[in-house]
Amino acid sequence: MDLNTVAEILDARQPTPWRPGDAWLGGGTYLFSEPQPHLRRLVDLSRTGWTPVELHPDGSLEIAATCTIAQLSRFAQELTTTAAPLFEQCCRAFLASFKIWNMATVGGNLCNALPAGPMISLTAALDAECLLLSQDGLRRRVRVADFVTGAGRKDLAEGELLRSITVPARALTCRTAFRQASLYGLGRSGVLVIGALDPLDGSLALTITASTVRPFRLWFPLPPTAEELRTAIASAVADHDWFDDIHGLPEWRAHMTFRYAEEIRRELGETAA
Structure with a gap:
């Protein structure tokens, strides 16, 4: 247009x-x-020359805001870390044409702050951090889970720029589980839930997106029981936090979120056991 x-x-x-x-x-x-x-x-920003994706010596992964979905997908196919499959799963959650894949950027997906943004899902689930640059040169870092504050809202000041997103090395070693639902075959995500099991301490992080107006990342020191998981989700996500639009009613989104969360608990909990 x-x-x-x-x-x-x-x-x-x-x-x-x-x-x-x-x-x-x-x-x-x-x-x-x-x-x-x-x-x-x-x-x-297209001529800045920022490296799209870079694996640092400490094992962390830095994704430039200008990295396209296609570039991230190609890079992730070469990753050998345990969490590598999650990148492709979230890239495919766009259900977009090759034109969008080759133009849409990771930073743009975060800054649009749409509940169904799969790059928000990916980076929030891996406890990634945004690097923000202000007009006067100041830098600040914000966790992705805190960067998106609501449907279409983000923690970004006037003129501030999202420079990159960094995934910590430890998150890349996690075993992950992915669940997504839409009302129709090639539709926007109505529910997207991701689990990440830390092999070092056995902790479990459950990230809820698409069904809610903002990301919710719940952390458990050990995989919870079914009742503990349901209680944690119900306590964290208030009634007004369930998203309501043409892609799904809040009641359906909540029902599917609880269902997928339990499936992930069982899948990753058995691995931990």
């Missing part, structure tokens, strides 16, 4: 004072999907 209110496209490599009506341009799959009458300038 043409954005007929945009008068300039600026190169992000050239510092330019931020002003109202500016927006960062990554892949543009959202920006160009619907009218953006409030925008006047786009600051293009």
Whole structure:
């Protein structure tokens, strides 16, 4: 879609004072999907030259905000860590065309903060951390689970930039379990639940997305009983936290979340035992 209110496209490599009506341009799959009458300038990140994905010597994995879904998928196919399959599962949760795969970025998916964003699901489940850069050069780090604060809302100040997302080395060693549901075959995720079992201490993290307005990451020092798990989810997710739109009623989303959480508890709990 043409954005007929945009008068300039600026190169992000050239510092330019931020002003109202500016927006960062990554892949543009959202920006160009619907009218953006409030925008006047786009600051293009495509020429920054950031390495899409990098495995650091300490074992952590850094994903640039400009990394496309296709680039992340190709990189993950070479990963040999235990959690590697989760990357492809979440990339496939887009159910998107090859055009979207090759243009949509990991950073854009997080910054859109949609409940069904599968890159939010992936990085929150692996306890990843966002690196944010402000206009005055200050840096701050926020866990992905805290970065997305609601449907379409995120902890991002005016002009602040999501630079990268870092997955800790320990999370990559976790055994994971993935469950996803949609109301129809090629539909947007209505429920997406991920479990991660830490081999070092036997702890279990359960991450709930798509069915809720924001990510919920529940941590248990040891795999819980069925009753403990249900109680923890019911205590963490309030009635108003269940998402309600055309892709699923809150009651259905809650029912499927509890069902999938129990399936994951059994799957990973048996592994721990």
